[in-house]
Amino acid sequence: MEEQHKKILQQNRINLVTDLDPSGLYDALLREGVFTQDMIDEIKSSGTRRDQARELVRDLETRGSRAFPLFLEILRESGQQGLAETLLNGAPPGQLQPAAPAGDRPVLQPLPIITVSPMDSQKQSIKNTPIYPVERPNKSPSPPPDKEYFKPRPQGRTRRDSLKCYKMDSSPCxxxxxxxxxxxxxxxxxxxxxxxxxxxxxxxxxxxxxxxxxxxxxxxxxxxxxxxxxxxxxxxxxxxxxxxxxxxxxxxxxxxxxxxxxxxxxxxxxxxxxxxxxxxxxxxxxxxxxxxxxxxxxxxxxxxxxxxxEVPSEEAxxxxxxxxxxxxxxxxxxxxxxxxTPDEVDARxxxxxxxxxxxxxxxxxxxxxxxxxxxxxxxxxxxxxxxxxxxxxxxxxxxxxxxxxxxxxxxxxxxxxxxxxxxxxxxxxxxxxxxx
Missing domain, CATH: 3.40.50.1460 (Rossmann fold)
Incomplete structure (x- = not known):
C-alpha cells in the first residue's frame, strides 16, 4: 500500500474502529482479492465488532497499491458512504485513481518487496506484471540514542499474523x-x-x-x-x-x-x-x-x-x-x-x-x-x-x-x-x- 494511504488509515483509525461494520465488507474484500479467506477467518475470530474492525484496518495496510481505492469502493457499496468520504477527504489530490473494472483487476497477493534494478526495469516486457516500488534507504543521519525515534514498519512486511486477540466481548467482561x-x-x-x-x-x-x-x-x-x-x-x-x-x-x-x-x-x-x-x-x-x-x-x-x-537539556x-x-x-x-534458580522440568x-x-x-x-x-x-x-x-x-x-x-x-x-x-x-x- 502507498505510504500516503497508510497514513490516511492511521489518522482515521479511531473513526474506523468506532464506526466500521466489517461484516458487510468480507464478501467483497474476498471477491476483489484484497484479502484471502484465511485472512478473513482470522479477522472474524478476533472478537467483537471493534476488534474485527481494528484487525481489518491493520491487515489492510499490508496489502498492495490497489487495496486502498478498492476499500473505498467496497465501503460505498456496503452503504458506509460516510467513512469512505472521510478517508477520501484525507487523500492528497490526484493520489486516488478510479478502481479498474472487475475483470481487469489483478488478484492482490501478500507483498514481498521486489527489488528491480534500472536495467531490469528497461527489459520489462510483461505489461500486466506489477512492479512494486523499492523502499529507498533513509540517508538522513541517525538520531542520537537519547532522541525520540519512531522506526516505520518496512513496506511490504506483513503484520504479526501469529498474534491473535483475547476474546473480550462478554458483558460484563x-x-x-x-x-x-x-x-x-x-x-x-x-x-x-x-x-x-x-x-x-x-x-x-x-x-x-x-x-x-x-x-x-x-x-x-x-x-x-x-x-x-x-x-x-x-x-x-x-x-x-x-x-x-x-x-x-x-x-x-x-x-x-x-x-x-x-x-x-x-x-x-x-x-x-x-x-x-x-x-x-x-x-x-x-x-x-x-x-x-x-x-x-x-x-x-x-x-x-x-x-x-543526566540527559541533554532539550530532553528535559x-x-x-x-x-x-x-x-x-x-x-x-x-x-x-x-x-x-535452576530451570524447572520441560513443560507438558x-x-x-x-x-x-x-x-x-x-x-x-x-x-x-x-x-x-x-x-x-x-x-x-x-x-x-x-x-x-x-x-x-x-x-x-x-x-x-x-x-x-x-x-x-x-x-x-x-x-x-x-x-x-x-x-x-x-x-x-x-x-x-x-x-x-
Missing part, C-alpha cells in the same frame, strides 16, 4: 478486585497511605467504564487479603473473559521464583506477589484457564531510591516536584537472588500455569514507588489517563509502555525518579471493551 490498604495498625510500624483513596476511586471508575464488575476491599490484614483472593479464585468465571486484581498498599522486596515483590496487610505482614498470582493460575482457578489475568501493583518493590541519570520535560510525595516502601526483607503439552498472566508494577523491583498525598500515586494517575485516552485503539501492553514512558519523566522532590514495568506472560493481544 469480568471481575475486578481492588484491595486498598490505607490505615495501618500501630504495630505494623507503617505510615498511613494518604492519597490512596484517590487512586482507588480512579481505578474503580475506570474499570467500571471498561465493563468490569468492580469490588473494593479496604484495610485488610494479611490473612484477609488471602481470604479475598481465595474467594475470588473459587468464583465461577466461565461467563467472563478476564479477571483483574489491583493492590494498593505498602510493599517490599522478597525472595521469589517468578514475580518479585510483596504487598503488606495493615497488620504489617505481607503477601508475596508470587502468591497473589498463584490464586488465579490455571490449576487453582480452572474457569480462568486460557483467559487473561491482570495484576496491577501500586506498592514499593524495595527501599532504593532512583536518582536517574516538566516534572512533578511535590512536597507531599511519599513512598510505599519499608526496608528490604531479603534479596531476590533466587532469580538465578498443556498451557503453563503462569500463562495468560500480566503483572504491572508501579516501580522497578527493589525501588520505591512515589505517591502524592493530594493527587494520588504517579503510576495510577498516569495509568488511569492512558486507559481513558487510548483503550479504544491500543492493546494493553502498548498502553503500559506509554505509562512507563510518562512516569519516567516525573521527579520527586526535584531529584528522585520512578520506572514502572511489567512481567508479561500473555499469549495474545488484549483490547479492553470501550463504549462506542
Amino acid at each position: 469480568g471481575l475486578c478486585l481492588i484491595i486498598n490498604n490505607v490505615e495501618f495498625k500501630p504495630e505494623s510500624q507503617l505510615r498511613d497511605r494518604k492519597g490512596s483513596c484517590i487512586d482507588c476511586n480512579k481505578l474503580q471508575r475506570r474499570f467500571t467504564a471498561l465493563n468490569f464488575i468492580v469490588e473494593v476491599k479496604t484495610n485488610l490484614k494479611q490473612k484477609q487479603i488471602k481470604q479475598e483472593l481465595l474467594a475470588l479464585s473459587r468464583r465461577d468465571h466461565s461467563l467472563y473473559d478476564c479477571c483483574v486484581v489491583i493492590m494498593l498498599s505498602h510493599g517490599t522486596e522478597v525472595n521469589h521464583r517468578r514475580f518479585p515483590g510483596a504487598v503488606f496487610g495493615v497488620d504489617g505482614d505481607y503477601v508475596p506477589v508470587q502468591a497473589i498470582t498463584n490464586y488465579l493460575n490455571g490449576e487453582k482457578c480452572p474457569s480462568l484457564q486460557g483467559k487473561p489475568k491482570l495484576f496491577f501493583i501500586q506498592a514499593c518493590g524495595g527501599d532504593e531510591k532512583d536518582i536517574g541519570f 520535560q516538566p516534572s512533578v516536584d511535590g512536597e507531599d510525595d511519599e513512598t510505599d516502601a519499608i526496608p528490604t526483607s531479603s534479596s531476590s537472588d533466587s532469580l538465578s 503439552t498443556t498451557l503453563p500455569n503462569s500463562s495468560d498472566i500480566l503483572v504491572s508494577y508501579s516501580t522497578f523491583p527493589g525501588y520505591v514507588s512515589w505517591r502524592d498525598t493530594q493527587a494520588g500515586s504517579w503510576y495510577v494517575e498516569t495509568l488511569d489517563r492512558i486507559l481513558e485516552e487510548n483503550a479504544a485503539t491500543d492493546d494493553l501492553v502498548t498502553m503500559l509502555m506509554m505509562v512507563n514512558h510518562e512516569v519516567s519523566q516525573n521527579s520527586a522532590k526535584g531529584l528522585y525518579k520512578q520506572m514502572p514495568g511489567s512481567f508479561n506472560f500473555l499469549r495474545k493481544l488484549l483490547y479492553f471493551q470501550t463504549s462506542a
Whole structure:
C-alpha cells in the first residue's frame, strides 16, 4: 500500500474502529482479492465488532497499491458512504485513481518487496506484471540514542499474523478486585497511605467504564487479603473473559521464583506477589484457564531510591516536584537472588500455569514507588489517563509502555525518579471493551 494511504488509515483509525461494520465488507474484500479467506477467518475470530474492525484496518495496510481505492469502493457499496468520504477527504489530490473494472483487476497477493534494478526495469516486457516500488534507504543521519525515534514498519512486511486477540466481548467482561490498604495498625510500624483513596476511586471508575464488575476491599490484614483472593479464585468465571486484581498498599522486596515483590496487610505482614498470582493460575482457578489475568501493583518493590541519570537539556520535560510525595516502601526483607534458580522440568503439552498472566508494577523491583498525598500515586494517575485516552485503539501492553514512558519523566522532590514495568506472560493481544 502507498505510504500516503497508510497514513490516511492511521489518522482515521479511531473513526474506523468506532464506526466500521466489517461484516458487510468480507464478501467483497474476498471477491476483489484484497484479502484471502484465511485472512478473513482470522479477522472474524478476533472478537467483537471493534476488534474485527481494528484487525481489518491493520491487515489492510499490508496489502498492495490497489487495496486502498478498492476499500473505498467496497465501503460505498456496503452503504458506509460516510467513512469512505472521510478517508477520501484525507487523500492528497490526484493520489486516488478510479478502481479498474472487475475483470481487469489483478488478484492482490501478500507483498514481498521486489527489488528491480534500472536495467531490469528497461527489459520489462510483461505489461500486466506489477512492479512494486523499492523502499529507498533513509540517508538522513541517525538520531542520537537519547532522541525520540519512531522506526516505520518496512513496506511490504506483513503484520504479526501469529498474534491473535483475547476474546473480550462478554458483558460484563469480568471481575475486578481492588484491595486498598490505607490505615495501618500501630504495630505494623507503617505510615498511613494518604492519597490512596484517590487512586482507588480512579481505578474503580475506570474499570467500571471498561465493563468490569468492580469490588473494593479496604484495610485488610494479611490473612484477609488471602481470604479475598481465595474467594475470588473459587468464583465461577466461565461467563467472563478476564479477571483483574489491583493492590494498593505498602510493599517490599522478597525472595521469589517468578514475580518479585510483596504487598503488606495493615497488620504489617505481607503477601508475596508470587502468591497473589498463584490464586488465579490455571490449576487453582480452572474457569480462568486460557483467559487473561491482570495484576496491577501500586506498592514499593524495595527501599532504593532512583536518582536517574543526566540527559541533554532539550530532553528535559516538566516534572512533578511535590512536597507531599511519599513512598510505599519499608526496608528490604531479603534479596531476590533466587532469580538465578535452576530451570524447572520441560513443560507438558498443556498451557503453563503462569500463562495468560500480566503483572504491572508501579516501580522497578527493589525501588520505591512515589505517591502524592493530594493527587494520588504517579503510576495510577498516569495509568488511569492512558486507559481513558487510548483503550479504544491500543492493546494493553502498548498502553503500559506509554505509562512507563510518562512516569519516567516525573521527579520527586526535584531529584528522585520512578520506572514502572511489567512481567508479561500473555499469549495474545488484549483490547479492553470501550463504549462506542
